[in-house]
Amino acid sequence: MAELTKIESKIGEVTGLAMAAQAATKKVSGLAKKEHPELVSRLEKMHDEAAETERRCTELAGTFEGKKTAILEEARTTKGKGADMMSTYLDEDSDALDGFEFLTMAEAGEVGHWSVLKALNKKAGSAEIRQLVAWALPIQQSHLRGVTETSLELASEDDPNAPA
Template identity: 60%
Template sequence: MAELTNLESKLGEVIGLAMAAQAATDKISKMVEVDQLSMVLKRMHGEAAKAEERATEIAGSLEGKKTAILDEARETKGKGSKMMRTYLDDSSDALDGFEFLTMAEAGEVGHWKVLRQMAAAGKDTEMVALAEWQIPIQERHFQDVQAGCLALAMEEDPEEPAS
């Protein structure tokens, strides 16, 4: 197995987070009854798939590193999936799902910014460009899930017993 640099490892992590985001949006879309929120999740899913695709293309251009980077991605996806299973159980509702996505999207924003910083320090213009393309998308995802949380919270009766 090829040894990865910190930058290559971070690339694997953002690929894995994009994979996990697709699984999360699929799961949470089944909890949502509001069409507008369903559309947000569908768009986020497609954008996560595109991020995975573009980042994987860069991984493929790194001589002898693609397999190791994708192994890192699968490991990161597994960690994200475990967090989701822990946070979202059978009694979870759409608000729980959007609260989980708020945490996940904040993490993605942070990872993409770290990738950009590391790539800039390493003068890897291709990865800098990838991160600069993805960061505004991730920031929008974070804003969208926060707005979704607040919209769903407004539907909750604060005096009703918790389920």
């Protein structure tokens, strides 16, 4: 398999995070729908945006001659790490707040990875990467703000003295 540069590897990572985000939003939707059905449409929108991010990233990966397979393998590895984190953090006792706390961590990671890709591309100067980052980073920042706000709203509804 082709050896990847740092920027190609980072493209694989953000692709994998988009894949993992689709699974995470689906899982958290399941946690939220019973107690907080009003949150499901927001999670579905995030899921759809993650799917579009994956599509655009995969399209970009195809522009690196002889590297698409390796970039997508990096993506699958990253997706697997995200799935491991999710299964560790969210168990059968998890509720909507737990789900949104997990999404807060996950979205912060996505914002960080997209920001690093942007920084790497300052030297690389790829117009295609610049366009993708300009599209994706604001979406990820919006997701982070949204899940953080929702976590805080859900926490404010909780009884802090109730048994964990």
